[in-house]
Amino acid sequence: MEPDDPPSDLDPLLCEALSWVVRLHSGEATRADFNELQQWRATSAEHEEVFREASRLWRVCREAARQLAEEAAAETPAPDPPQAAARCDPLQNEFSRDDDLSIDSDASRNRLFSTKKH
Secondary structure, three states, X not given: OXXXXXXXXXXXXXXXXXXXXXXXXXXXXXXXXHHHHHHHHOOOHHHHHHHHHHHHHHHHHHHHHHHHHHHHHHHOOOOOOOOOOEEEEOOOOEEXXXXXXXXXOHHHHHHHHOOOOO
């Protein structure tokens, strides 16, 4: 069985209806697909009923997935803030971190007021 194949114990008509629902929600359904679906649904009252059940299952699964995503997001700790980026100081010909370049840092003062020739 392939991952996209429905289990063999499902009603074949339900499997067909679920395939229609998936196709409609794929973002790739065409007007021809929609017309073909309308014909499929009009085949019998059973086709219409099974399609409605497949649509209901889609909504239930979508809502369950949304709730799981919300719960996972609530349980996930906030990420650590990004570290200051390292960058090259062309005057010193060395790498330094952005947080070392604040006006109050010793490294910044030393660089600005250094009497050494580079």
